[in-house]
Amino acid sequence: MFDIPAPSRIMQRSSGRANVVMGPRGIVDLAQSGSAKAMLPRMTAGLPEIVFLNTSGGLASGDRLEFGVDLRPRTRALATTQTAERAYRAEAGPARAAVHLRVGQGAWLDWLPQETILFDGARLTRETRIDLAPDAGCMLLETVVLGRLAMGERLARLSLTDRRIVRRAGRVVHHDALALDDAALPRLAGAAMLNGARAMSTLTVIAPNAADLLDRARGLLDEPGVTAAASAPPGRLILRLLAADGWPLRRQITRLLAGLRPDPLPRIWQV
Template sequence: MFDSATSQIRMQRSHGAAQVVMGPRGLIDLSQRGSAKAMLPRMTAGLPEIVFLNTSGGLASGDSLSFAVDLRPGTRAVATTQTAERAYRAQQGPARAKVALSVGAGGWLDWLPQETILYDGARLERETTVTLAPDAGCLLLEILVLGRLAMGERPQRLQLRDRRIVRRGGRVVHHDSLALDDAALTRLSGPALLNGARAVATLAMVAPHAPDLLTPARAVLDEPGVTAAASAPPGRLVLRMLADDGWPLRRQINRLLRVLRPDPLPRIWQV
């Protein structure tokens, strides 16, 4: 007879890695294993699209997921995810996710993943690294939603370590980190943190011309229900947005993307 009190159940873990290498004429190499997949929809206009997918449906304790894009010199592309990523309640150690992006000389990459939803009790460690050639550029988006808003969930326990690092010529030119834990959750209503918001997004452009877009970007930061601000350090444009719900935040981001990039939005990004 099965004794649940004395038997240990070994949970199956999900591991996946997908990498896409592209040149000016298209796909050079594609590798994928486990739960990570990459798709390249046929495009008739705009940048070539790379769409990543986690077939496991989310990240739980002990899972690992890796996405990578390597754009060779002279290549421009946009990479995104097919749907929102979910970080589930973790019984033991954290789930780990890595994103590695490389852009060759004269290239450009838009990294526009859809939102990450952090369930109550989630534990997630994630790192996004970007390596740029001296004259390459990128646009980076990150969206976090705290809890399942449709269910009225407000996380009481959480552990998040999230870093985005951009290097050009071996030198760090952009470093953005966010850490949340159980203690921080009790202070999220303070103005120094999220001011009570449950959805937060950061959009960063790293390119010599990025500061020139500060004025047009600020001109569209007026979506109802969204609090936003923009700054333009040398060689960068950084925008931060807060909202009580993911939908107004999504609308605000879509408006910004139309200002910051000349190409059509990815089809899955239409609202």
């Protein structure tokens, strides 16, 4: 008998890109391909909403996902995701995700994606880039959950590189980065790290008057089971939140968004 080598296994990978351009009167352009989709539900109150969706159901090794928003001058909008993003075990290279946001003169964007859930063995590289015009502003939310507490999930292997870079008129005004790997996981329980928390969130407001919201934000940090702090460096308001699970963190974030924004919560969050 001839020894015929077994064919190498080639896993199917997902790739998607969705980009929305909006002006003061509504959508200007929509481009989408692969697993990335963008929906614009009809709104009767509050900011126009852009809802992004990854139809592949999650991110695995080698997947590529890109979302983009371009707001023309004097445009206000909210962008979010239809559900939590999931990063699954990856046996080879990382999944890669990118978010590109451009906010024109006198415009405002709320980027409020739902949480990212990391499974054991996940490998994810993500970068969020925001380009602001000189007098534009934005609110940014990022939430990461290290396994689902209700399912008894514990992470022993992980590779996460997550960066958020904000430029105003081409100059970096905010750079927030998080990196976790296998060696870091055992140390996360320490008081100098996450102190046992499994869910973490950062809410950032970037605007000339962002510091005016500091006292109001601190007054809203009252959810049981959530440890939080707020600071206001020049031109920014930054809130860091930790919790043992994603649900109390979600309740705290919802209260913050309702108290710091003049508009209703994202409709998709209320389903």
